[in-house]
Amino acid sequence: MTDSGKLHYFLGIAITRNASGLFLSQRNYAADILHRANMTNCSSCTTPADSRTKLDAAEEPFVPDPTLYRSLAGALQYLTFTRPDISFAVQQICLFMHDPRETHLAVLKCILRYIKGTLDYGLQLYPSTTLGRFPIYTTLHLRILHLPRDNLISWSSKRQHTVSRSNAESEYRGVANVIAKTT
Known part of the structure; x- marks a missing residue:
């Protein structure tokens, strides 16, 4: 080649x-x-x-x-x-x-x-120097965004196993899941 x-x-x-x-x-x-x-x-x-x-x-x-x-x-x-x-x-x-x-x-x-x-739509990637992985929490789903250099490269979404009674509870569950997965 x-x-x-x-x-x-x-x-x-x-x-x-x-x-x-x-x-x-x-x-x-x-x-x-x-x-x-x-x-x-x-x-x-x-x-x-x-x-x-x-x-x-x-x-x-x-x-x-x-x-x-x-x-x-x-x-x-x-x-x-x-x-x-x-x-x-x-x-x-x-x-x-x-x-x-x-x-x-x-x-x-x-x-x-x-x-x-919207045929002309696409994804614009910008040059940058930062790296990051940011969890975003919603009531029923946990989403992980991989943003190296301020550009979305991959994301995942997972339905949480239990229903939370509040957004705070949902966020605590999401943080616990991310920490468990990371370790």
Whole structure:
């Protein structure tokens, strides 16, 4: 193998160097997902999902082609590498990959319509000298953000095993979990 020079495109991620640092984009990959879903000419929407909609496995018709649903949901999971703005919505539709219903497909299509309007979005990485790992606590979830040089590199989210009665209790549990995991 030989050195081909500076990296510009890797595993579907385009890397552009600019004055601010590096810009990572999956524009071509997102356009391909829209093409596979036959939604290249769809109208766009302003949010990836309706926050008021509660997805469940209700008594409604199955998705006619669950294989296509699963394929698109998996493709959207890969797109979240440079598009953290769709992470929550994609995680919600992936909960029902085993038994997708029409409501789940409608939410998936809403995410695709959002992608259509935001094809040029990506992840900007800035040069910096700080390193860090910051836990963030919410009532039911513990999230760990890995931020070397002020740039989000990875994150994880884990549902806590017990329900807390207050935010303070939730934070204490989260701190205890992080300390236990670290040691």
